[in-house]
Amino acid sequence: MKQALSIVAVAVVVGGLSVPRSADACLNELMLTQDDMVKRIAQIEFHLRYEQYWLADQALPPVIEYIDGGEQPALPIKQRMQDAEALIKIRWHREVRRDDYRAYRRGADQAALWFYQRVWDEPTSPKLRAWLAEASEASEQPARALGILRDLDKRDLMPDAFAYATLAAVSYGEEWVAAREKCERRAEVKSICAIRVAY
Amino acid sequence: VKRALVIAALAVACSREEPTQEVTRPQVAPIVRAPSARQLALADKLECNRCHHVPSVPAAAVRDKNCFACHQQIHQGAFDAEPDVLAKWQGRIQSMRYAPSLVVADRLQRAWVKQFLLHPHDVRPGSIAQMPRLAITDAEADELARWLVPVEDRGVVASDPSLVAHGEKLYRDFACARCHRFTGSRVDEAAMHASGRAGNEAWVLAPDLRFARERVQPGQLASWIENPRGAMEKLAGIGPDEARALAAFVATTPLAPLAKVEVPKRLPILEREVPWAEVSAKVFHDTCWHCHAVPDLARGDGGPGNSGGFGFPGRGLDLSSYTGISQGSVRDGERESIFAKLPDGTPRVIAHLMARHVEAAGGVVDGVRGMPLGLPALTLEQIQLVETWIAQGRPQ
Numbered sequence: 001m002k003q004a005l006s007i008v009a010v011a012v013v014v015g016g017l018s019v020p021r022s023a024d025a026c027l028n029e030l031m032l033t034q035d036d037m038v039k040r041i042a043q044i045e046f047h048l049r050y051e052q053y054w055l056a057d058q059a060l061p062p063v064i065e066y067i068d069g070g071e072q073p074a075l076p077i078k079q080r081m082q083d084a085e086a087l088i089k090i091r092w093h094r095e096v097r098r099d100d101y102r103a104y105r106r107g108a109d110q111a112a113l114w115f116y117q118r119v120w121d122e123p124t125s126p127k128l129r130a131w132l133a134e135a136s137e138a139s140e141q142p143a144r145a146l147g148i149l150r151d152l153d154k155r156d157l158m159p160d161a162f163a164y165a166t167l168a169a170v171s172y173g174e175e176w177v178a179a180r181e182k183c184e185r186r187a188e189v190k191s192i193c194a195i196r197v198a199y
Numbered sequence: 200v201k202r203a204l205v206i207a208a209l210a211v212a213c214s215r216e217e218p219t220q221e222v223t224r225p226q227v228a229p230i231v232r233a234p235s236a237r238q239l240a241l242a243d244k245l246e247c248n249r250c251h252h253v254p255s256v257p258a259a260a261v262r263d264k265n266c267f268a269c270h271q272q273i274h275q276g277a278f279d280a281e282p283d284v285l286a287k288w289q290g291r292i293q294s295m296r297y298a299p300s301l302v303v304a305d306r307l308q309r310a311w312v313k314q315f316l317l318h319p320h321d322v323r324p325g326s327i328a329q330m331p332r333l334a335i336t337d338a339e340a341d342e343l344a345r346w347l348v349p350v351e352d353r354g355v356v357a358s359d360p361s362l363v364a365h366g367e368k369l370y371r372d373f374a375c376a377r378c379h380r381f382t383g384s385r386v387d388e389a390a391m392h393a394s395g396r397a398g399n400e401a402w403v404l405a406p407d408l409r410f411a412r413e414r415v416q417p418g419q420l421a422s423w424i425e426n427p428r429g430a431m432e433k434l435a436g437i438g439p440d441e442a443r444a445l446a447a448f449v450a451t452t453p454l455a456p457l458a459k460v461e462v463p464k465r466l467p468i469l470e471r472e473v474p475w476a477e478v479s480a481k482v483f484h485d486t487c488w489h490c491h492a493v494p495d496l497a498r499g500d501g502g503p504g505n506s507g508g509f510g511f512p513g514r515g516l517d518l519s520s521y522t523g524i525s526q527g528s529v530r531d532g533e534r535e536s537i538f539a540k541l542p543d544g545t546p547r548v549i550a551h552l553m554a555r556h557v558e559a560a561g562g563v564v565d566g567v568r569g570m571p572l573g574l575p576a577l578t579l580e581q582i583q584l585v586e587t588w589i590a591q592g593r594p595q
Contacts, residue, residue: 028492028519033284038496076495124534126526156536159522161595185592186521 037066037077044084049160051189053092060085079118086111087131090138091162108138126152130163142170153179161187168193238346241339245510246503250328252300254347264500264508267298294327294574297400303429304347306419311410313344320561322410324380324392325403331573332558334510354418356450357443366448369441373434378405383454404430409457412450421446460560465553466583473588475521475595482581483518486571491518509572521595538589546589552582 031038040063047056063081089107112135118128133148149167152158158167164183168176183193234242234255247253249264259265272278273288274296280288304312315322317340319330335343367386370376376388377395395402406414415423425442427433434441487504494501507513514530516537517523527536537548545553547567555569555576569576588594 028488028496029288030280030284031496031498034281042496074495074498076499080495124529124532126534127522155527155534156538157525157527157534159525182592186595188595 037063040066041077041080041084045080048084048087048091049188051091051192053088056084057088057092060088082114083118083128083131086114086135090135094138105139108135108140111135112139112141126157127159130159130166134162134166137166137170146170158182161192165193234346238342241343242346245333245335245343246508247301249509250295250298252298252302254302266295270294270296296398297326297403297430298328299323299404300429301347305349306415306423306428307348308414308416309344309348309351311414312348313340316340316343318563321559322406322414323404324407325378325396325405327575329573329575331509332563332568348416352416352418354416356417356420357447358451359447362444362447363451364448366444366446367452369445370448373437373445375408375445378402378431379408380405381408381449383409383457384452386452400430401432408449409454417450420450424449462553462557462560462562463579465549465586466579468590469583469587472594473584473591475588475593478584478588479521482577482585483524486574486577487518490572491516491523493517493519493523504572525593538593546586549582549586549589552577552585 032042033039040059044056044059044063047053047059060081064085067078067081089111093104093107112132115128115132115135119125119132122128129148130152133145133152136142136148137145145166149158149163149170152163153167158164161183164179164186168179168183171179180193184190187193239256242248242253242256246259246264248256248259250267252258258268269278270292273280273285273292276285276289278285278288315330316333316335317337319332321329323329370381370386374391374395375381376386376391378392378401380389380392381387411420421439421442423431424434424445425437425439437445490502490504490508492502492505494506500506501515501517503509503511504514504516504518506515514528515526515534516528517526524537527534529535538546540546541550550564550567551570554564554567555571557564558569559576571577
């Protein structure tokens with residue numbers, strides 16, 4: 001009996017902890033200023049946006065250690081960390097690990113697999129689909145990247161300039177010109193549009 | 200002899216005509232009628248307790264969905280946050296600090312409550328936030344009105360000219376205009392009302408008395424003035440006679456028709472470049488973000504405009520970042536761009552922002568809900584900024 005009660009008690013506690021609490025959107029500000037994990041993730045995402053890949057890469061291990069140390073953030077926060085990790089593999093390693101093609105390609109494949117799973121869970125998310133396209137392009141699956149990005153572009157749902165940079169990388173002719181133009185118009189850091197050349 | 204006197208007195212009392220022009224009775228306790236399961240489900244769906252104190256419904260937990268309680272805690276310094284963050288927020292948060300309690304809605308006219316739920320308009324000039332235009336059906340509004348106003352007092356307000364004149368004098372003596380606007384009446388004093396701005400609950404929630412005659416049950420008006428139960432403070436030295444006179448004045452003084460509010464025209468596209476940083480700081484991150492935020496960072500709730508709320512389904516619209524806004528919103532399970540052009544060429548997001556101006560003028564745009572919901576329309580300059588940014592290809 002005692003054992004049954006303690007199992008129920010543990011189940012209640014664990015259940016209570018695992019159910020995400022609803023929170024005011026206004027708390028985005030509070031979380032961004034006071035929650036250590038959210039702050040770190042936001043910082044990594046900031047570095048990624050500004051092509052500060054080295055800084056993003058440096059900021060990642062403490063977050064992973066934090067999680068490995070037993071601190072379990074909410075699933076979406078953990079997924080954002082893993083998204084950032086995958087993006088670092090395809091964006092930064094593209095630049096610094098080109099000499100070690102196997103390592104780069106391995107990272108790109110892992111990223112593609114990760115985003116494939118993410119899109120499987122959230123099939124309508126333009127951001128995740130664009131990232132899957134970016135990872136697909138890096139792992140030399142241009143047809144998949146092109147299919148995704150053409151659809152997003154047609155529906156005016158391209159999430160950012162990186163998506164246009166990827167579209168430019170997998171397209172030709174007028175489509176390439178249009179993608180480059182849109183990339184440069186939308187990019188915070190214009191150089192991202194020049195990274196990739198067409199196959 | 201004694202018995203004869205008593206009988207005579209009773210006979211006189213019974214033969215006295217009932218007053219037909221006024222009913223004033225002290226009203227101290229709210230009329231409470233337990234809501235039905237359907238009414239409770241409606242209040243739950245529409246999340247009335249996110250803003251209001253609702254009879255028989257517990258308040259939403261602060262830091263979860265109770266917008267007003269949270270803002271009040273921030274201003275009181277009681278909110279659990281770092282002092283510098285609190286100080287920053289205290290300087291910024293102007294709206295949504297006080298909402299009327301629905302416990303005292305029982306004094307209102309049921310028909311007015313129903314119409315107000317269906318077609319909300321600005322009743323309280325001191326309040327920045329207004330009743331949002333909910334996704335509510337006629338039957339649902341009727342159901343809620345029946346719950347909030349379980350009994351209607353069919354009394355009438357006295358209209359004796361000398362009483363009305365006395366009421367007007369009292370209105371001035373009590374300086375009612377320090378809290379109330381009374382638009383269209385000869386006692387309306389916008390300047391005095393503005394000077395009374397104290398930011399306190401009574402001032403913020405004081406309704407424009409122009410609406411009192413259609414809004415408050417006639418039989419409740421005098422008793423409310425004498426013994427208010429809501430945010431209104433009891434006037435010092437007021438008795439039943441004064442309350443009756445004030446009620447007579449408020450309910451019968453002539454009102455000039457309201458000036459027709461013209462829907463303003465959109466401003467032309469700006470010549471200069473408008474970057475994302477500017478449009479975000481002045482529009483999206485200033486206003487829209489509070490309801491259209493990132494669920495990931497807020498433990499799963501991106502606000503009513505993202506995760507759903509106030510009876511609206513989740514639209515998944517995140518206006519907190521460039522990537523978020525570029526991802527559009529969910530409609531019928533599919534994402535669609537908020538910049539997609541409507542048949543007249545207007546980007547959808549601009550149509551929503553302009554629709555709020557139409558609503559402020561008393562109209563409704565079919566199929567397009569005015570945004571920001573429950574707040575004043577954005578200025579034309581803000582809308583111009585957004586439209587220019589869109590026309591320029593949404594540069595980041």
